[in-house]
Amino acid sequence: MSPAEIGLIGFALMLILILLGVNVAFCLILLGFTGLAILIGTEPALSSIAIIAFERSTAYDFAVAPLFLLMSAFVSSSEIGKEAYEMARTWVGQYRGGLAMATSVAAGLFAACCGSSLASALAMGKIAYPEMKRHNYDSKLSTGIIAAGGTLGILIPPSMGFILIGILTQMSIGKLFIAGIIPGIICVGFYIVTIAIMCRINPKIGPASPGTTLKQKVGSLRLTWPVLLLFLLVIGGIYGGVFTPTEAGGIGAFGALVISLVRKQLDGRGFAECLMDTAKMSAMMMALIIGAFIFNQFLAVTRIPFVASEWVVGLGLNRYIILIIIIFLYIILGMIFDIYAILILTLPIIFPTMIALGFNPIWYAVIMVRVIEVGLISPPFGINLFGLAGVVDVPMGTLYRSVIPFIISDILNIALLIALPSLSTFLPEMMLAR
Amino acid sequence: MQWQNKLIKLPLKTESGLYSVSKVAAVIAAIVLAAMMMLTVADVTGRYFFNSPIKGTWELIGLLLVGAGTWGLGYCQMQKAHISINIILQRFSRRIQALMLSFTYLVGLAAFSLLCWRMFMMAMRYSSTMKGYVTDTLEIPYPPFMFALSIGAGIISLILIVDLIRSLADVVRK
Numbered sequence: 086m087s088p089a090e091i092g093l094i095g096f097a098l099m100l101i102l103i104l105l106g107v108n109v110a111f112c113l114i115l116l117g118f119t120g121l122a123i124l125i126g127t128e129p130a131l132s133s134i135a136i137i138a139f140e141r142s143t144a145y146d147f148a149v150a151p152l153f154l155l156m157s158a159f160v161s162s163s164e165i166g167k168e169a170y171e172m173a174r175t176w177v178g179q180y181r182g183g184l185a186m187a188t189s190v191a192a193g194l195f196a197a198c199c200g201s202s203l204a205s206a207l208a209m210g211k212i213a214y215p216e217m218k219r220h221n222y223d224s225k226l227s228t229g230i231i232a233a234g235g236t237l238g239i240l241i242p243p244s245m246g247f248i249l250i251g252i253l254t255q256m257s258i259g260k261l262f263i264a265g266i267i268p269g270i271i272c273v274g275f276y277i278v279t280i281a282i283m284c285r286i287n288p289k290i291g292p293a294s295p296g297t298t299l300k301q302k303v304g305s306l307r308l309t310w311p312v313l314l315l316f317l318l319v320i321g322g323i324y325g326g327v328f329t330p331t332e333a334g335g336i337g338a339f340g341a342l343v344i345s346l347v348r349k350q351l352d353g354r355g356f357a358e359c360l361m362d363t364a365k366m367s368a369m370m371m372a373l374i375i376g377a378f379i380f381n382q383f384l385a386v387t388r389i390p391f392v393a394s395e396w397v398v399g400l401g402l403n404r405y406i407i408l409i410i411i412i413f414l415y416i417i418l419g420m421i422f423d424i425y426a427i428l429i430l431t432l433p434i435i436f437p438t439m440i441a442l443g444f445n446p447i448w449y450a451v452i453m454v455r456v457i458e459v460g461l462i463s464p465p466f467g468i469n470l471f472g473l474a475g476v477v478d479v480p481m482g483t484l485y486r487s488v489i490p491f492i493i494s495d496i497l498n499i500a501l502l503i504a505l506p507s508l509s510t511f512l513p514e515m516m517l518a519r
Numbered sequence: 520m521q522w523q524n525k526l527i528k529l530p531l532k533t534e535s536g537l538y539s540v541s542k543v544a545a546v547i548a549a550i551v552l553a554a555m556m557m558l559t560v561a562d563v564t565g566r567y568f569f570n571s572p573i574k575g576t577w578e579l580i581g582l583l584l585v586g587a588g589t590w591g592l593g594y595c596q597m598q599k600a601h602i603s604i605n606i607i608l609q610r611f612s613r614r615i616q617a618l619m620l621s622f623t624y625l626v627g628l629a630a631f632s633l634l635c636w637r638m639f640m641m642a643m644r645y646s647s648t649m650k651g652y653v654t655d656t657l658e659i660p661y662p663p664f665m666f667a668l669s670i671g672a673g674i675i676s677l678i679l680i681v682d683l684i685r686s687l688a689d690v691v692r693k
Binding site for chain 2: 102103104105106107108109110111112114115118131132134135136138139142143144145147148151152155327328331332334335336338339342357360361363364365366367368369370371372375376421422423426
């Protein structure tokens with residue numbers, strides 16, 4: 086058997102095992118090792134897994150993951166999401182569908198401190214859903230925007246998705262973070278327009294709340310400004326090259342901790358729980374990262390990434406046709422797999438191909454994250470929908486129907502991001518630092 | 520009679536003992552994590568406000584990451600927080616699910632016991648033959664951190680053995 090054949094068998098076996106429910110990280114390590122053992126011999130394979138594991142678990146750049154996970158944990162256990170929602174509600178609550186619009190704004194603000202889409206969706210589900218229900222919002226509108234708003238979590242920095250992409254492709258995590266800002270804001274805008282259109286078609290689904298005075302509006306900023314300041318400090322610091330993403334993670338976590346402690350939203354027990362939870366999540370990420378690098382080493386020996394990209398380029402198709410095929414592939418994968426698993430499995434093969442086709446890597450990373458997130462809220466398997474179903478009391482069928490307008494909005498949004506790459510690349514190219 | 524009683528209780532005792540060990544390791548990982556946070560904050564404030572950064576912070580953060588990232592592995596397995604996809608698995612009978620779970624644990628056990636063993640070998644080799652294998656700035660020796668990684672992988676291996684036995688018992692149980 087040629088190395089490429091062994092590689093393809095390894096890859097197929099990997100997909101089958103994961104689909105059968107075998108743990109992703111376990112598969113990556115064992116199959117990567119077995120493949121290496123076949124190709125380069127058992128003894129060299131054993132040595133290289135130890136070297137890879139040690140190199141990756143002592144890499145300064147990877148410390149960014151646990152530190153931002155810690156920040157997300159502090160933010161999730163404090164009242165920061167609730168305050169962001171209260172503020173957004175005072176500003177736009179008096180319009181038709183205003184509470185839903187407020188949800189999308191609050192989801193955006195929450196995402197600015199939290200790096201996971203499911204955590205963002207769950208937080209908004211607990212905070213915004215009861216309020217919208219109390220104000221007679223139709224669940225077709227309220228649950229849809231909560232599920233869709235959650236996807237901002239991984240687009241607006243900090244983002245665990247961009248961290249993983251940066252680690253796996255050696256791209257600058259700082260630049261990837263910055264690249265997510267404008268698409269994130271555009272996404273909030275698209276959701277607001279979608280809600281406005283939905284409420285125009287059927288005004289009953291989102292009745293307007295009583296108006297608020299300017300004084301109340303300004304007053305509502307009082308609670309939210311520390312969070313905005315923290316975001317500006319963390320992201321501004323990365324943008325200006327004042328500190329590395331890892332340092333930004335440490336400062337972000339510390340800042341979120343101080344904000345929650347000063348407001349007495351976090352006690353000693355809550356603090357310990359956040360730390361334990363992050364230790365658990367960090368171990369999960371670390372196992373995935375070590376596994377991904379072992380498996381990638383195996384794929385690199387088989388030369389599959391190189392062969393695949395050469396084959397695709399050799400097809401001579403228009404590169405946008407290939408992009409559209411890959412987007413459909415990602416949406417389907419997003420319906421079945423978890424975002425981390427998708428990134429780890431597809432990046433080593435698809436990423437070099439996209440670069441060989443002449444696409445901008447940062448722009449492509451933004452499109453990819455956006456597309457996978459659409460998969461995560463797509464019926465029938467979207468993982469975020471299942472997570473959300475545990476928090477809101479509506480049947481799965483309603484959830485499925487409720488996300489459809491937002492998926493349409495997302496598709497238009499992705500088309501815009503593809504048509505205007507500078508929306509994603511303008512800010513990172515302006516960055517002072519690496 | 521007494522020794523028989525003890526023999527019956529032995530697996531349970533071992534299991535709870537392993538769980539405590541793994542929990543303690545996770546607590547250490549959590550403390551290390553907090554230390555990493557404080558270290559970056561101290562380094563950045565030192566650098567910009569007092570013009571005195573902490574020497575070798577980059578190296579320390581990298582080395583601490585071994586603890587923060589791998590000593591929680593066992594705890595993560597205890598809480599079943601590792602990512603797996605179970606949309607297909609859910610459709611099968613309880614027995615088949617238990618069988619697949621046993622297979623998962625076996626794969627994990629093989630993966631992490633290999634890592635644990637080879638890391639230990641690597642650490643032994645470096646600590647005996649290459650005394651000069653240290654970090655660039657602070658000259659901290661690497662081998663202790665190799666042992667730490669080996670311990671982290673060892674703890675999850677032990678937890679996986681417990682899980683494997685439990686799930687196999689589930690397969691056999693009527």
